[in-house]
Amino acid sequence: MNNLEDSIYKSITKKELIKIFCVGSLIGSIVFLACYGWKILDVTNDSWLLTGQDISQHYIGWKFYRASAWHFPIGQIDGIIYPETSCIIFSDSIPLFAIFFKILSPILPETFQYFGIWGIATYLLVGGISAVIVRKSTESCWLCWIGSGFFCLSPYVFQRMYGHTALAGHWVILLAIGIWIYKPFFSTFRRKLAAWTGLLILGSLVHIYFIPMIMVFMFGFCLQDLFEKRGWKEDLVFAPVTVAVDLIVLYAVGAFSKSGGYSDSGLGVYSANLNSLFNPNNYAKYLKTLPIRPGQDEGFGYLGLGIIFLLGCALGIYIVYKVRCRKGIEQNFAKEIRRTQMAFGCSMVVVLFIFLILAWSPEIVFGTKTVMRIHYPEFILKILSTFRASGRFIWCVGYLIMTFCMMAVCYYGKRAVAMICMFGALLVQIADMQNMILIKKNNVCQEKSLQTIQSAEWEKLAKGKDHLVILPFSTVWQNQGISAAYEMGDFAVDHGMTINYFPLARTDLEQIALNDAEYMAGAVDGVSRDETMYILDTEEKGRNLGLDVYYVDGYYIGIAEN
Template identity: 25%
Template sequence: MTATPSTTIASSLRDEWLALACAGLFGVVYWTFWVDPAILDPTNVDWLLDNTDRGVNYLGWALFRDTPWAWPLGLNPRYGLELSSSIVYSDSIPLLALPFKALGGVLPRPFQYLGLWTLVCAVLQGVFGYLLARRLGAGTEAALVASAFCVAAPVLVARSSHLALTAHWTLLAAFYLYFGRATRLLPWIVLLAVVAAIHPYLFIMVLAVFCADLLKRHRLEVTGIPRLLGNGIVAVAISAAIMWSIGMFVGASPEADGFGYFKHDLLGLVDAGRFSRLFVDIPNGAGAYEGYGFLGTGIILLALATLPAMGQLKRISVSEIWPLALVVIVMFVFSLSNAIDIAGTTVLTLPLPDALARLAGILRSSGRFVWPAVYLATIFVVLAMTWRYRRYGTAIAAACLALQVFDMAPGIAATRERATMIAAAPQPISPLWAELAQHYQRVRAIPVQHPGLSWHYASRVAARYGMATDSVYLARVPPLAEAQQRAEEALSTGAFDPGAVYILDDAARTAAAAQARPGDLMTVIDGRHIFAREGCVSLPDLCEGSPVLTLDNMGGATAPHRL
């Protein structure tokens, strides 16, 4: 029986969908190596609380879910009070934080979506790696190998503690759209809008690829400049509206210190760090972890093998590739910052005008901009191998992939143990807080600083008992002067917030004792000095049986007591 064209097409589509599913499965399998699947349990939050980045991601969301809706939608005043900004600056992935907040009334407590997020990112990494390779002309088997290399990229596993930045699939998706054969604005608008609600660094990278795409359309399709500008303005305007709605433009100034410190080293593409037992760990600067860009053992070997055959890439015309190459090179140069390092030693420092330095400070972790170069190199190296050696190229690439995974195994195991795995439970919170939360609505800390005094502990208390707190950690330093002045006045005049429980350092505890009144609560809970105006009046049972101490003999008392 002879196959008809329709059955042939159906079979081809079925095979393509099967291959796509396999690419997604690569993501699932690899994900199980570097995380514990138990993090998918939405009520399991302990794994988030043993790490600064993940702790911020979760605690920002936990307080956001009970915050009344306001405009912008991402405002998060419970996480920071006067120092607050929005859900953006706790890196809680607004793309998910907002819809899950809308469902907050039916969700369990506690609840986290961050484990699911890491799995979705791994799946999409495999899917878009495959789609990109196919769009560039790879056969099914070669595209699957390229997909697996994208999933096994050391730069992805290295971001396991910074959950929003595991969305490297957005870069692959941008490349996929760039190499499309027809001008399609809507997919770009969708991608840019989605990335805008994930993380600003990824948004800038994707936006750069979009600009390269506009330039390519102008050159290849002779698209008029007015139309291109119109397309660009529409896409950027929609993205800006998304960013405004999630609160990206409220709170602290986006400028920050760190440009020239959080950078990529010139040897970073071959600096294995902890993700290789064959390549050496090259010395680098203290902030170079943000610019980690190791290509992987397999990709480096493939690159060396295919270097003489790079002419095979002529399948992609220079006119098609040069706009993308230009923006990727610019991003790579930016990743080096103005203080260029080789093996951790600064060999060249370029002075920047103040205005340019402030602008660069908005993207202070410039090292992250090496990622587009890493993924583009990964895809093209695999394709060059399969194009150059038609019979054995895919098998050789697959063998190099197996070597890369084997080489990374110890680093992945260490990541599993240290980064996103089920760790020891965090420090218990005293049940005394449950009683305090019945009468007080806020947890404040003196001194006012950033990160806040005992910010992790204070935020956990606030999240567990439905309180708000000004002791937080945010991606950008909030304005502190007004809050610091208010705290100083409280210590000097006794004008404490009557609806707050204070966590104090030693100096603030001494100053607060001088302003204490009869009925105030001063105690130590979970090893921290606690003060609450009229705490023993509101909660007599809490202080019952404790000695009535005077300011003179209070000393270092640790039991709840009246004043």
């Protein structure tokens, strides 16, 4: 199915792939509109983004980035943790879209959000790419489109979309699988280099968690070349070049700018449970939720009841096929498949093993009990801590299972049997996903709920101010919650002010704490007390700073009167 140039592969034409992709994309867009509606596609409608959830961070990060002057690196944001700078990568604002729309900013409306566009583009690409992948194992367009329906109903995309929105871009993972599945086409050095370099850059500009995922798939692709003893010497050149080019792009965007450490705590907490592939975690309609530890919802890997059913069908069809081979039916073809697919099978097993170990480790847990702990060297732990939510690697395992279930059913089964199995499993998947679809539909129907700031007094006090300073910086999010911290950031950017703290994925909290002392002494360059609006933890602190203190909506606001 991978490197076998059989009659199915030879029957594929460019025109047909375009048709399959377009119809698959249409299926994806229909699923998106049915689940999320039309309203969020209005680029001037941002009320659904200001709910105090993670999507608020992404949107407000974009607003700060749009308001920032152009710098090098081009993804640099000033004003969001003033006087420090950050990068659009660390607000999870989808750098690929943020940079593009910042270029267009002068012609865009004053209020502009691209998250609705991102959502429908994601479903469109997931539907189209998955249909093309399934085509590698069948000549039936209908089976391709039924197969794309499973991917468009991916529990992983539903869980992440408009939560950790950039992480819903699973078309990146499907592209990696697609390049590998269509290996005969990508066998030349130029095509390998172009495909993997382009994909790695795309993944980096969507979310940095896609970088290691793509690199593991690329490793499997190269490992297959080694097993086949062809093209592997080229891989020694193209793989390092691909990584080097991506590092240059990341540098140009600002991934290595001073924004805090790249490692973070939580490795092993945000892992995948051993039961994750079959644990609906309160999202599905039929199967019972299994116990997990706190934080392991990051490793949500539920396949869906339809895919579980299809997995059983795939195993049954393959067993029947093997029995037919033993009886001498299709014996010669079976030998050809064994010879050409051995390298692919071995490299795929290695890739699955890597993804499973990354997702489960370093503490492997079943339910709430620790099965074992992997003791990595310190330098390995530092690397892994950069991607502390290791449970997310289970998505790659899930997509590989989904892909090969469908391909096995289509490739080894008769067309009528495959059609019945695929369509029946899709109906089961739709029924099982009802609860998750309703949850997501209700979430995007929420209106603006950032309502800490209610009094008109805020507008009066903010007049003529250039900076919003929270002293100490942790006052708002510790006392009022993270949604209040988002609201402060939104208030600041809407009033043309900088802010000294905003919750980001990576922040140098030690440096921000040091800045607190300088703010207290009035020693921060370019920050005049007359131009600053202070949010204080106590009234006394404001008096000590010589400020007039107002108590508004539960906050002590300090102003230096002229």
